[in-house]
Amino acid sequence: MADTNTQAVKDQDKPLLTVDNLTVRFAVKRGGMFSKKSYLYAVDDVSFAVKRGETLAIVGESGSGKTTAALAVARLVNAAAGKVDLAGQDFLTLEGEELRQARTKVQFIFQDPYSSLNPRLRAAAVVREPLDSLTTMSAEEKQETIDRLFAEVGLHKEQQHLFPHQFSGGQRQRIGIARALSTQPELIICDEPVSALDVAVQAQVLNLLRRLQENFGLTYLFISHDLGVVQHMCDSVAVMYMGKIVEYGDRLSLFNNPKHPYTIALLSAVPSVDKKRREQMQRIDIPGDPPDPVNLPRGCRFASRCPKVVDKCRESEPELTEINGTHRVACYFS
Amino acid sequence: MKNSHNSPLLKVENLRIELTTRDGVAPVIDDLSLELRAGETLSFVGESGCGKSMTALALMGLLPEKVGRVAKGSICFNGEDLTTASPARLNEIRGNDISMIFQEPMTSLNPVYTIGEQIAEVLRRHRGMNKAAAWQRAIELLDAVRIPNPKNRVSDYPHQLSGGQRQRVMIAIALACEPKILIADEPTTALDVTVQAQIFDLMRDLGRELGTATILITHDMGAVAEMAERMIVMYAGRMAETGPVQQVIDHPRHPYTKGLISCVPHLLAQLTAERPPLAEIDGIVPSLKDFGRDECLFASRCERANEQCRNQRPPEVGFSAGQLSACWQAEDV
Numbered sequence: 001m002a003d004t005n006t007q008a009v010k011d012q013d014k015p016l017l018t019v020d021n022l023t024v025r026f027a028v029k030r031g032g033m034f035s036k037k038s039y040l041y042a043v044d045d046v047s048f049a050v051k052r053g054e055t056l057a058i059v060g061e062s063g064s065g066k067t068t069a070a071l072a073v074a075r076l077v078n079a080a081a082g083k084v085d086l087a088g089q090d091f092l093t094l095e096g097e098e099l100r101q102a103r104t105k106v107q108f109i110f111q112d113p114y115s116s117l118n119p120r121l122r123a124a125a126v127v128r129e130p131l132d133s134l135t136t137m138s139a140e141e142k143q144e145t146i147d148r149l150f151a152e153v154g155l156h157k158e159q160q161h162l163f164p165h166q167f168s169g170g171q172r173q174r175i176g177i178a179r180a181l182s183t184q185p186e187l188i189i190c191d192e193p194v195s196a197l198d199v200a201v202q203a204q205v206l207n208l209l210r211r212l213q214e215n216f217g218l219t220y221l222f223i224s225h226d227l228g229v230v231q232h233m234c235d236s237v238a239v240m241y242m243g244k245i246v247e248y249g250d251r252l253s254l255f256n257n258p259k260h261p262y263t264i265a266l267l268s269a270v271p272s273v274d275k276k277r278r279e280q281m282q283r284i285d286i287p288g289d290p291p292d293p294v295n296l297p298r299g300c301r302f303a304s305r306c307p308k309v310v311d312k313c314r315e316s317e318p319e320l321t322e323i324n325g326t327h328r329v330a331c332y333f334s
Numbered sequence: 335m336k337n338s339h340n341s342p343l344l345k346v347e348n349l350r351i352e353l354t355t356r357d358g359v360a361p362v363i364d365d366l367s368l369e370l371r372a373g374e375t376l377s378f379v380g381e382s383g384c385g386k387s388m389t390a391l392a393l394m395g396l397l398p399e400k401v402g403r404v405a406k407g408s409i410c411f412n413g414e415d416l417t418t419a420s421p422a423r424l425n426e427i428r429g430n431d432i433s434m435i436f437q438e439p440m441t442s443l444n445p446v447y448t449i450g451e452q453i454a455e456v457l458r459r460h461r462g463m464n465k466a467a468a469w470q471r472a473i474e475l476l477d478a479v480r481i482p483n484p485k486n487r488v489s490d491y492p493h494q495l496s497g498g499q500r501q502r503v504m505i506a507i508a509l510a511c512e513p514k515i516l517i518a519d520e521p522t523t524a525l526d527v528t529v530q531a532q533i534f535d536l537m538r539d540l541g542r543e544l545g546t547a548t549i550l551i552t553h554d555m556g557a558v559a560e561m562a563e564r565m566i567v568m569y570a571g572r573m574a575e576t577g578p579v580q581q582v583i584d585h586p587r588h589p590y591t592k593g594l595i596s597c598v599p600h601l602l603a604q605l606t607a608e609r610p611p612l613a614e615i616d617g618i619v620p621s622l623k624d625f626g627r628d629e630c631l632f633a634s635r636c637e638r639a640n641e642q643c644r645n646q647r648p649p650e651v652g653f654s655a656g657q658l659s660a661c662w663q664a665e666d667v
Contacts, residue, residue: 274601
């Protein structure tokens with residue numbers, strides 16, 4: 001089942017989504033009225049790729065730029081530089097009607113199911129909205145699609161007439177998922193899809209996302225700060241710190257053999273119920289706060305908190321370099 | 335003082351807290367008993383709406399006025415029953431002997447006062463310190479919670495601090511009077527993992543130094559395993575299971591505890607290509623109006639549920655080392 005599916009998918013070698021040197025910056029005012037404009041580089045020269053039917057997770061702490069990177073891919077914020085190629089289409093240069101058409105290909109599942117559904121629309125209308133604005137389906141086709149989607153995400157047909165406040169958090173997230181699926185997108189960006197949900201409900205939604213991926217060959221860009229969830233969901237991982245990818249690799253290689261001191265510190269900070277892991281794991285402390293994102297240091301951005309830091313790290317920034325097949329690390333010690 | 339060496343610092347007996355809702359009176363805490371000894375960490379686990387935070391508010395005497403009330407039972411702190419204590423006496427105890435860290439460090443600090451003033455306020459109120467001494471002590475406390483450069487940071491406003499730093503300030507306020515009990519209600523949910531680890535270290539170290547007993551309310555089993563010695567699993571206002579943390583995790587005796595542990599994707603020591611689906615607990619926590627029925631409230635979500643579960647509230651079944659489970663089939667779980 002799953003294996004044959006992913007095998008078939010792997011035969012198509014070209015990744016579905018290729019992001020090259022993506023940069024997003026925001027202008028910030030600092031100092032007096034005539035002072036020079038300075039920029040905050042939320043995403044700085046980031047490249048990654050996602051194969052069809054697979055999941056790439058972007059992890060990092062708040063402020064690391066993971067959400068901004070995803071928003072830029074979906075054309076919800078403007079990129080300053082870089083290239084996004086989705087199924088052979090140069091996504092960043094699209095304008096007007098072309099862009100509107102292309103929006104069917106990328107859909108978003110948002111973090112907070114309480115604020116991301118319009119409280120004045122009934123559940124069916126929430127799911128119908130993207131169909132109305134992005135497709136040319138007839139009314140019957142739309143209703144058929146909605147019926148099918150409600151069944152897929154595990155909601156009853158009668159619930160279509162309810163308003164968002166009449167659903168529990170998990171059910172609301174299911175509506176969000178149905179809405180994201182409605183235009184049959186190539187890529188679904190899941191931005192912390194379960195972090196607002198109760199633990200028991202998280203499992204339901206994560207299992208649903210995996211089941212849908214298996215059934216429809218969906219491709220996910222999965223953003224999360226919860227490493228346990230990421231470990232369960234992803235096929236490959238990009239670890240971001242201060243707008244840069246510091247480590248990038250496939251699931252097994254990265255989790256079993258993390259190389260970057262930041263990744264190691266992140267993993268060691270996660271509390272675990274596994275007694276063996278707790279005994280094995282040496283906590284790596286990274287004291288202090290990240291540097292000021294507007295005045296970044298010259299060298300490695302992690303240098304100020306890194307337990308392994310040497311002079312060279314403060315002088316120049318390490319490049320993301322390949323250490324084996326798919327695993328890349330931006331650290332002089334890898 | 336009645337507090338001899340062996341008697342617990344805090345003893346809650348058969349506590350029942352009722353909330354008045356539109357649908358009538360609902361027991362949000364239903365027959366809860368617990369003991370807490372000095373220096374110990376006890377953890378409350380469960381989904382939202384299970385009564386974890388309500389327990390904390392009851393301990394602090396902060397139940398919502400006119401809506402919530404203690405209907406039965408007692409909360410004995412150092413031999414004194416808090417359920418019958420006067421508001422003035424409760425004011426004396428709160429922040430002094432029992433203090434609390436709230437979930438949201440972003441919203442629980444006052445934005446128009448400097449953090450120094452907010453720490454000093456507690457000291458002046460409870461310890462009768464003068465302004466200068468309290469300010470000096472505030473600086474020492476900021477240093478104790480490892481805020482760099484405390485002399486300058488003490489006159490910062492909350493918005494000038496990061497989330498982790500704000501939570502440290504909250505801890506400084508909570509620990510200012512060296513309380514005997516610290517209640518931490520999801521102290522790290524809004525924080526990043528590396529910051530969470532630092533906050534936990536801090537709570538552990540300070541707890542050890544001051545001999546403070548901690549009640550940690552959380553939904554993260556990993557945090558419980560790392561921080562607490564004993565835990566209470568709450569479900570729909572009732573205690574589902576209690577016992578020593580490692581023992582309960584190794585062998586939970588209640589299907590709900592079991593579900594809570596296995597439904598979360600935990601980081602594994604050695605990862606393999608296998609990825610079985612996560613265990614699910616179907617459904618959601620029952621609504622308040624169903625609380626207090628004479629049945630196992632978990633039955634509707636439980637695979638093992640039978641007629642007895644649906645018709646009679648299960649008693650607490652005892653196991654070794656004080657592990658208790660409120661399940662009709664506890665022996666078989």
